[in-house]
Amino acid sequence: MRNSVSNSVTVLLSPASMSFLLKSGCSALLLLFLITSCSVPFRNQKPLSPETYESPVSWFGADTGHYLFKSAIDLMKNHFSGITVVKPVGEGIFRIIMMTETGLKIMDLEFFPDSLPKVHYIMEGMDRKILIRTLTRDISLILMNQLKNESPAWYINSDDPTVRTALYSINKEQHQYILKDDMRKPSGAKLARKNKIKVEAEFFGNDQCGPDSVKLFHNNIDLSIRFIRIHE
Amino acid sequence: MFIRLILLSLLNFTSPAVSAQNPDRPLKDVQSFKTKLELMTGKVNTIESDFVQEKNLSVLSNKIVSKGHFCYKKDNNIRWEYLQPYKYLIIISNNKIFIKEDQGQKQYDIESNRMFREMNNFISGCIQGDILKNDKDFNTMYFENERNYFVTLVPKAESMRKMLNEVQIWFDKTDLTVSRITMVEAGGDYTKIDFVNKKLNTEIPVEKFSFK
Numbered sequence: 224m225r226n227s228v229s230n231s232v233t234v235l236l237s238p239a240s241m242s243f244l245l246k247s248g249c250s251a252l253l254l255l256f257l258i259t260s261c262s263v264p265f266r267n268q269k270p271l272s273p274e275t276y277e278s279p280v281s282w283f284g285a286d287t288g289h290y291l292f293k294s295a296i297d298l299m300k301n302h303f304s305g306i307t308v309v310k311p312v313g314e315g316i317f318r319i320i321m322m323t324e325t326g327l328k329i330m331d332l333e334f335f336p337d338s339l340p341k342v343h344y345i346m347e348g349m350d351r352k353i354l355i356r357t358l359t360r361d362i363s364l365i366l367m368n369q370l371k372n373e374s375p376a377w378y379i380n381s382d383d384p385t386v387r388t389a390l391y392s393i394n395k396e397q398h399q400y401i402l403k404d405d406m407r408k409p410s411g412a413k414l415a416r417k418n419k420i421k422v423e424a425e426f427f428g429n430d431q432c433g434p435d436s437v438k439l440f441h442n443n444i445d446l447s448i449r450f451i452r453i454h455e
Numbered sequence: 456m457f458i459r460l461i462l463l464s465l466l467n468f469t470s471p472a473v474s475a476q477n478p479d480r481p482l483k484d485v486q487s488f489k490t491k492l493e494l495m496t497g498k499v500n501t502i503e504s505d506f507v508q509e510k511n512l513s514v515l516s517n518k519i520v521s522k523g524h525f526c527y528k529k530d531n532n533i534r535w536e537y538l539q540p541y542k543y544l545i546i547i548s549n550n551k552i553f554i555k556e557d558q559g560q561k562q563y564d565i566e567s568n569r570m571f572r573e574m575n576n577f578i579s580g581c582i583q584g585d586i587l588k589n590d591k592d593f594n595t596m597y598f599e600n601e602r603n604y605f606v607t608l609v610p611k612a613e614s615m616r617k618m619l620n621e622v623q624i625w626f627d628k629t630d631l632t633v634s635r636i637t638m639v640e641a642g643g644d645y646t647k648i649d650f651v652n653k654k655l656n657t658e659i660p661v662e663k664f665s666f667k
Contacts, residue, residue, distance in 0.1 A: 289514075289515055291519060291540075293541050293557070302558075304556060304558070306510075308515065308519070310515065318514050320512060320514070324521075324537060324541075325646070326508060326510045326646030326648075327618075327638070327646070328618075328644065343642070344640075346618065347618070451557070453540045453541055454540070455519075455520075
């Protein structure tokens with residue numbers, strides 16, 4: 224995570240205080256979205272034939288029950304922590320529920336392969352379009368729920384041929400998934416718009432136990448999200 | 456009011472799913488119960504208890520269970536510690552609140568922050584029974600069975616009910632301590648916290664409430 228714990232107001236997560244913090248955070252977020260940008264998306268990459276590899280697969284397989292994570296969101300100087308449930312409910316369909324440590328639900332979202340996420344519930348104060356759009360886009364990058372009917376373009380790293388990238392173009396955005404060796408589950412992901420990498424994510428885990436942790440951060444705004452698996 | 460409900464969630468929840476266990480006999484002499492509760496809280500200097508928190512989500516077939524330890528010492532020293540499956544600690548003492556988690560720790564002045572002030576008032580109000588006097592924010596109903604007094608708090612504000620339909624507090628008839636709290640959400644999901652292995656008036660070292 225790039226950010227340290229700052230205003231650890233998560234406590235018992237007062238919606239009132241969270242509402243205030245989020246409102247102030249959202250305004251700054253919007254401003255930063257408008258005035259900043261970032262880096263170069265593709266460097267030292269050689270294209271490969273499209274059929275070279277099988278498509279990458281999500282860490283969150285539809286054949287599993289559910290995943291439980293300790294989660295933390297750092298937005299500007301605000302820190303929110305809690306628990307997140309990732310429940311695959313079908314091919315490319317996921318239910319994501321975030322709540323406080325004490326069990327109070329913060330948001331309940333459902334992701335689909337070919338339509339916008341559905342907001343089942345979001346706590347008052349967090350129901351800001353820009354925040355919902357940003358969070359759902361970030362989570363979607365991690366879930367890989369929009370890739371079901373897509374075939375990626377493949378690239379290989381010129382400096383390290385064991386590293387390859389699957390590139391998907393979705394809604395004027397490029398979703399890149401970095402894969403090492405023969406793994407079909409990515410070790411990293413990037414979201415680029417207009418040739419600028421906006422969001423990066425890292426996955427940690429293995430095939431046997433699934434994901435251990437996921438870290439995601441924005442390059443153009445001070446926003447990072449971290450999920451650390453809770454083994455029940 | 457939000458804060459109060461969240462704090463209630465700290466203590467325990469139940470829902471329609473557990474309604475079969477709910478006492479359904481209305482309490483006839485509410486004033487007598489309130490008086491007894493006030494007398495009891497006057498005699499209690501410390502409370503120590505384990506707790507088991509269950510989060511029930513309709514999308515999951517099994518519950519999310521976390522466990523921990525709770526300590527209270529007069530006046531207004533509270534330690535709320537999650538031990539399984541993750542560690543998370545909240546201490547309220549000397550007008551300060553301290554939070555410790557994997558990513559770090561932080562402390563705040565209660566008086567400098569309305570939220571913390573309300574939180575502190577709520578917790579002590581719950582322990583001392585003052586929460587039941589809050590007619591402004593909740594419609595309160597009283598029930599009983601052989602073992603428990605059972606109070607339901609229904610938020611009056613519609614905005615609040617979008618988040619929480621009802622908060623239920625169970626008092627053990629033997630010692631009038633809180634034995635369960637349930638918070639029922641609008642969609643039917645709920646969180647339940649059971650207090651077990653309760654000990655009253657034991658010696659709790661002051662270090663339990665120090666920040667380090």
